[in-house]
Amino acid sequence: MLSNTAIEKIELNGINCIADLIQDTCEEYANKPAYTCLGKTLTFKEIDQLSAAFASYLQNHTDLKPGDKIAIQLPSITQFPIVAYGATRAGLVLVNTNPLYTPREMLHQFNNSEATALVILSDLLPAAEKVLPETNIKTIITTHPADLLEPQEQGSTQLDTISLLDAIALGENNPYVPVAYHIDDLAILQYTGGTTGLSKGAMLSHRNVLSNTIQTKHRLANEIAEGEEILISPLPLYHIYAFNITLLLYFSTGAHTVLIPNPRDMPGFVNAIKNVKFTAISGLNTLFVGLCTQPEFKALDFSHLKITTSGGTALTSSTAKIWKEVTGCDICEGYGLSETSPVVTFNRPGETLVGSIGAALPGTEIKLLDDNNNEVAAGQAGELSVRGPQVMQGYWRSEAATAEVMTDDGFFKTGDIAEQLDNGYYKIVDRKKDMIIVSGFNVYPNEVEEILSNHTGILEAAVIGVPSEKTGEAIKAFIVKSQHNQDLKEQDVIAHCKEFLTAYKVPKQIVFIGELPKTAVGKILRRELRTVELTVNN
Secondary structure, eight states: OOOOTTTOOOOTTTTTTTTHHHHHHHTTTSSSSEEEEEEEEHHHHHHHHHHHHHHHHHHHSSSTTTTEEEEEOOSSSSSHHHHHHHHHHOOEEEOOOOOOOHHHHHHHHHHHTEEEEEEEGGGGGGHHHTGGGSSSSOOEEEEEETTTTOOEEEEOOOOOOOEEEHHHHHTTTTTOOOOOOOSSSEEEEEOEEEEEEEEEEEEEHHHHHHHHHHHHHHHHHHHOOOTTTTTEEETTTTHHHIIIIIIIIIIIITEEEEEEEOOOOOOOOHHHHHTTOOOOEEEOOHHHHHTOOOOOTSSSSTTTTOOEEEEOOOHHHHHHHHHHHHOOOOOOOOOEOOOGGGGEOOOOOTOOOOTTOEEOOOTTTTEEEEETTTTTTTTTTTEEEESTSSSSSSSSTTTHHHHBBBBBTSSSEEEEEEEOOOSSSSEEEGGGGOEEEETTTOOOOHHHHHHHHHHHHHHHHEEEEETTTEEEEEEEEEEEOOTTOTTOHHHHHHHHHHHHGGGGOOOOOEEEOSSBBBBBTOOOOOHHHHHHHHHHHH
């Protein structure tokens, strides 16, 4: 069904590129705090000066030209926005790169993107050294997490590198010269997670990214007071969800953002925010689950918290319930992909519906399509397909892959199966490729995982399909027990499922596991569970 917001037009209000947004924001909120990380706070004016100096360095002390690609391989530290803002002000295309990548993954992304510059955490240099000679990267800039507190040793390397602080110092000797952009120029190569084969670079233009910032701001407008918000941002900034919410949306409203470089360190996380009167938190299901198991987190002051946003992976009702009990705040779930800059839908604050991804953003059209690209009948599930100003230009250097996901009339096929609810909200049923077929019946893992997660003795769960001579496929569940219910038995799980699921949806195999495999962002990796299953069977 077409979204009822499809007719709304997104106005960019004279902003022609991300650099315009950065400069306008820094001027408007100059003396307000912009980012805090590791105890160090920088104002918008300081972010402006540092990013402009870095842009000047790139313009005057390297061979880089507008349109060249620069890979950024940093955790969520303040150097990330300084580098990202500076690089885009210099006219470069950002290639956000996972700091946890192996040398093999680095080599693919660096070469596929045609990057000629790299900003990298000094600790990652030993891994990068193994492949950089096989790339076209000539400009290598390093930084240490604590550099902004006090300059650190960058470590020994055979590569020709310069520290970020030295680069900024050189850049301060020359004025930064603004670059003339066209709104449809490439801004970011955002690589997909590579769930099927090698990862692909989604080509996001300035129009794509800025439109999505404005679309998302429109949906959350009632919860954002300009110049007053304090955002806790624990997700990695190389991920498009955090990039949009943190570096663009909240930044553009003059918010003070507290960056959490290592959210897996829960005690450190809590310590970093315990004295902060935060008004917003962005996260995802696994992070919320982890925080709510921490007594120190439960003891925090949540009286100023207005909104919690969730994306990246499905939010379970059990997580939403305990988060509300602990913080008093509803979780506002959205949905998006790298290919859509990323946000497609969001629950309306104050009208949240647990289990739903919300309504289409302004200016966004949604259709639910069958396998022949025909729109399904009302009430039926279909592949969620999107058209709007946030949809990518295509996959970098891959016309064939682009053609596979784009319809003739410009809709991007997400690969997610969804249904539209009576109130116009959408609900993700599951990934198309994750669907399990049991005796001819379609089973969506998300539904089974939701029921499993509602059991008080289960912390997390994931299900996959495994071969079955009797039913074609059978459901296998991998379960992490909660700390207070280590005596949970297989029969307890089966009995629970039988109470809430029809027989063919009930798992036939139960495996208790200490930890589920996840991406760096916290998404559960079903494909790794399938790989383990195949290895065992073989």
